[in-house]
Amino acid sequence: MxxxxxxxxxxxxxxxxxxxxxxxxxxxxxxxxxxxxxxxxxxxxxxxxxxxxxxxxxxxxxxxxxxxxxxxxxxxxxxxxxxxxxxxxxxxxxxxxxxxxxxxxxxxxxxxxxxxxxxxxxxxxxxxxxxxxxxxxxxxxxxxxxHVSSTSRLEQAMLSYGSLEGWARAGRLREFVNLLQRVERTRGFGDFWSYMLLAEGGIDVALEPSLTLHDMAALVPIVHEAGGRFTDLEGVDGPYGTSAIASNGPLHSAILEALHPSH
The missing domain is CATH 3.30.540.10 (Fructose-1,6-Bisphosphatase, subunit A, domain 1)
Structure with missing residues (x-):
């Protein structure tokens, strides 16, 4: 460094x-x-x-x-x-x-x-x-x-989210609820806490549909350096979108696909 x-x-x-x-x-x-x-x-x-x-x-x-x-x-x-x-x-x-x-x-x-x-x-x-x-x-x-976890299947994953209301406002509530039903366990830890638990390997996925740069910037290097991935809902890496999907890496493509079933 x-x-x-x-x-x-x-x-x-x-x-x-x-x-x-x-x-x-x-x-x-x-x-x-x-x-x-x-x-x-x-x-x-x-x-x-x-x-x-x-x-x-x-x-x-x-x-x-x-x-x-x-x-x-x-x-x-x-x-x-x-x-x-x-x-x-x-x-x-x-x-x-x-x-x-x-x-x-x-x-x-x-x-x-x-x-x-x-x-x-x-x-x-x-x-x-x-x-x-x-x-x-x-x-x-x-x-x-x-370090992030090594979980590789959605059916074995633990996912954390902020609130259902945000997903309704984003027009993705149906896709999001379907995703919740596919994972093994869900919790609403919310805010920074979800992403730090992800970086520690305690959970496997953290995501929110509406965030700003100051909400995300400090989280990104921690998630990345712990071995995870951090993108927006469209799959663009980094904190410069208006949403966040953070995962341990192996689960990321499946999460993106679940939230964009028509893609």
């Missing part, structure tokens, strides 16, 4: 450490503010404060890099872009449920080269840089390498 990426992943961990302290201090706070954004999703004061914190630290440590965040949009212009979701799973955060995380990704020359997913309420963190493997652990110096 290039020395620059070693430095970048260390910085991403430093950013995550700072954000974890902030978000945990607001988790279950009685005075937490909650609002509905124009897209009807929830935002809290913790989301905004967390993104502001990351932006402030990046302005000092990587002043030439572009920053793209969920809450405050894009700032700067560079071939290096930090893509931030300050709290993925805000609805859980606002309800006092522990399944939420900060997502930090670095894109360089059009490729996401590093990703960190930090879930402090679960006491879990995952990360990867291109070409070095995917890891989980409390810190860089105490890490365990992770």
């Amino acid at each position: 290039a020395a620059a990426h070693q430095d970048d992943i260390r910085l991403a961990h430093v950013l995550a450490d700072s954000v974890d302290q902030l978000t945990m201090s607001r988790f279950k706070a009685e005075d937490l503010t909650r609002e509905r954004k124009d897209d009807h999703t929830i935002v809290t004061d913790a989301d905004r404060a967390a993104e502001e914190l990351v932006r402030a630290q990046l302005s000092r440590a990587r002043s030439r890099d572009q920053v793209i965040g969920e809450e405050f949009g894009s700032h700067g212009e560079s071939h290096r872009k930090w893509i931030i979701d300050p709290i993925d799973g805000t609805a859980n955060f606002a309800r006092g449920l522990p399944v939420w995380a900060t997502l930090i990704a670095l894109e360089e020359d059009g490729e996401v080269v590093a990703g960190v997913v930090s879930a402090p309420a679960l006491n879990r963190r995952w990360w990867a840089t291109v070409g070095t493997g995917a890891f989980t652990g409390p810190r860089l110096s105490s890490a365990q390498r992770i």
